[in-house]
Amino acid sequence: MENSNVLTSTQTVIEDALRKLGYGDDMIALLKEPMRLLTVRIPVRMDDGKTKVFVGYRAQHNDAVGPTKGGVRFHPDVNEIEVKALSIWMSIKCGIADLPYGGGKGGIICDPRKMSFRELERLSRGYVRSISQIVGPTKDIPAPDVMTNSQIMAWMMDEYSRIREFDSPGFITGKPLVLGGSLGRESATARGVAIMIDEAMAKKGIALKGARVVIQGFGNAGSYLAKFMFEAGAKVVGISDVHAALYNDQGLDIEDLMDRRDSFGTVTNLFKDTISNEELLAIDCDVLVPAAIENQITASNANQIRAKIIVEAANGPTTLEATKMITDRGILLVPDVLASAGGVIVSYFEWVQNNQGYYWSEAEVDSKLRDMMVRGFNSVYELHKLKKVDMRLAAYMVGVRKMAEAVRLRGWV
Ligand SMILES: NC(=O)C1=CN([C@@H]2O[C@H](COP(=O)(O)OP(=O)(O)OC[C@H]3O[C@@H](n4cnc5c(N)ncnc54)[C@H](O)[C@@H]3O)[C@@H](O)[C@H]2O)C=CC1
Numbered sequence: 001m002e003n004s005n006v007l008t009s010t011q012t013v014i015e016d017a018l019r020k021l022g023y024g025d026d027m028i029a030l031l032k033e034p035m036r037l038l039t040v041r042i043p044v045r046m047d048d049g050k051t052k053v054f055v056g057y058r059a060q061h062n063d064a065v066g067p068t069k070g071g072v073r074f075h076p077d078v079n080e081i082e083v084k085a086l087s088i089w090m091s092i093k094c095g096i097a098d099l100p101y102g103g104g105k106g107g108i109i110c111d112p113r114k115m116s117f118r119e120l121e122r123l124s125r126g127y128v129r130s131i132s133q134i135v136g137p138t139k140d141i142p143a144p145d146v147m148t149n150s151q152i153m154a155w156m157m158d159e160y161s162r163i164r165e166f167d168s169p170g171f172i173t174g175k176p177l178v179l180g181g182s183l184g185r186e187s188a189t190a191r192g193v194a195i196m197i198d199e200a201m202a203k204k205g206i207a208l209k210g211a212r213v214v215i216q217g218f219g220n221a222g223s224y225l226a227k228f229m230f231e232a233g234a235k236v237v238g239i240s241d242v243h244a245a246l247y248n249d250q251g252l253d254i255e256d257l258m259d260r261r262d263s264f265g266t267v268t269n270l271f272k273d274t275i276s277n278e279e280l281l282a283i284d285c286d287v288l289v290p291a292a293i294e295n296q297i298t299a300s301n302a303n304q305i306r307a308k309i310i311v312e313a314a315n316g317p318t319t320l321e322a323t324k325m326i327t328d329r330g331i332l333l334v335p336d337v338l339a340s341a342g343g344v345i346v347s348y349f350e351w352v353q354n355n356q357g358y359y360w361s362e363a364e365v366d367s368k369l370r371d372m373m374v375r376g377f378n379s380v381y382e383l384h385k386l387k388k389v390d391m392r393l394a395a396y397m398v399g400v401r402k403m404a405e406a407v408r409l410r411g412w413v
């Protein structure tokens with residue numbers, strides 16, 4: 001049976017990476033699990049006057065390098081295992097980008113598509129009240145993730161500022177611009193993925209202009225990426241959302257789809273002629289970008305994939321078995337912990353700008369983002385070649401080494 005447990009899969013790779021770097025059982029025992037996981041119950045007065053209790057989590061992987069950092073997910077499938085794995089991925093991501101952070105991640109079991117605006121506000125504020133003891137601008141800095149956005153970040157920042165009794169923009173990133181958000185943050189994850197596509201295509205000797213691109217997921221990451229690909233002259237032949245997928249061999253009209261998608265990244269429900277997400281993954285293309293959720297590329301569909309390059313915008317979209325199958329077939333895989341780092345990199349820029357009270361131009365943000373992403377790609381790609389390990393293991397080796405060294409120098413292990 002294939003392992004689809006995102007935590008144990010991550011632990012396998014982190015252990016492998018630490019051993020290859022020369023660390024022993026004590027370091028592995030520490031870094032295999034988050035140092036802290038808080039589970040909270042959040043009572044929310046619903047619009048019908050009844051109180052509903054929601055369960056939420058905040059996992060903090062390790063803070064040897066600096067405060068922990070990572071998004072908050074609102075989704076019915078959120079669970080302890082997922083949040084823990086997501087916090088470890090954040091550590092690796094921050095390590096590859098060389099940010100002064102460890103990884104954190106949060107989530108609430110809920111379905112925002114079925115909640116009103118005010119119910120969502122009460123839930124967001126309730127979550128911050130529940131976790132306020134362990135978060136803060138120098139402790140743990142949340143941000144957006146699946147089905148959370150800048151409005152939710154604004155409520156969370158306001159609630160935290162009220163609790164602390166001073167304005168605290170650096171408590172959270174991904175805020176609206178007028179509340180201390182950074183130019184370029186909303187599209188940063190996609191911008192970073194686009195930069196990774198450029199680098200991967202250069203390695204494979206494929207030109208972006210006219211290349212066939214398929215993107216699974218049309219939310220924050222997927223839709224902006226489709227726009228960037230379309231603007232760069234690539235042909236986006238397939239996109240999808242939670243319900244279905246759209247395919248057009250001549251290229252989809254991305255501007256139209258962007259205009260018509262809803263705030264949860266849903267658009268396929270407006271069309272009759274759709275294909276399944278499974279069929280989408282098997283489209284003949286140059287670049288395939290999973291930008292939705294975990295465990296989409298597995299041992300049962302990896303051999304159907306016809307892409308030359310896979311760039312993971314989503315966290316954990318490919319199982320370890322599928323990673324091996326894809327790598328063995330010569331497909332270049334740019335793993336999540338490298339490819340999706342654009343979001344947290346520009347979140348870091350936002351936090352720096354908040355701390356300085358001095359704000360940068362979009363061109364400055366973009367150029368700094370490009371430098372950091374390209375540096376990360378080169379480190380991972382070179383190690384992958386040098387040590388003859390797959391791109392995921394190389395990424396973990398690059399991403400965990402600073403944290404392990406910080407742990408050692410602090411004398412924790
Ligand atoms: N928003 C951010 O800054 C970052 C997001 N990510 C990752 O990117 C991925 C997508 O995140 P966002 O775009 O922010 O989320 P989102 O909530 O804006 O969009 C998610 C998209 O995936 C689709 N989707 C959900 N379940 C699906 C399924 N089973 N099959 C196919 N499509 C499905 C949704 O319909 C929607 O189009 C997640 O893995 C997230 O953790 C990674 C780094 C940063």
Ligand SMILES: O=C(O)CCC(=O)C(=O)O
Nearest residue numbers: 070071143145343344347
């Ligand atoms: O912007 C951030 O701090 C975190 C983004 C995030 O949750 C992720 O990269 O998965």
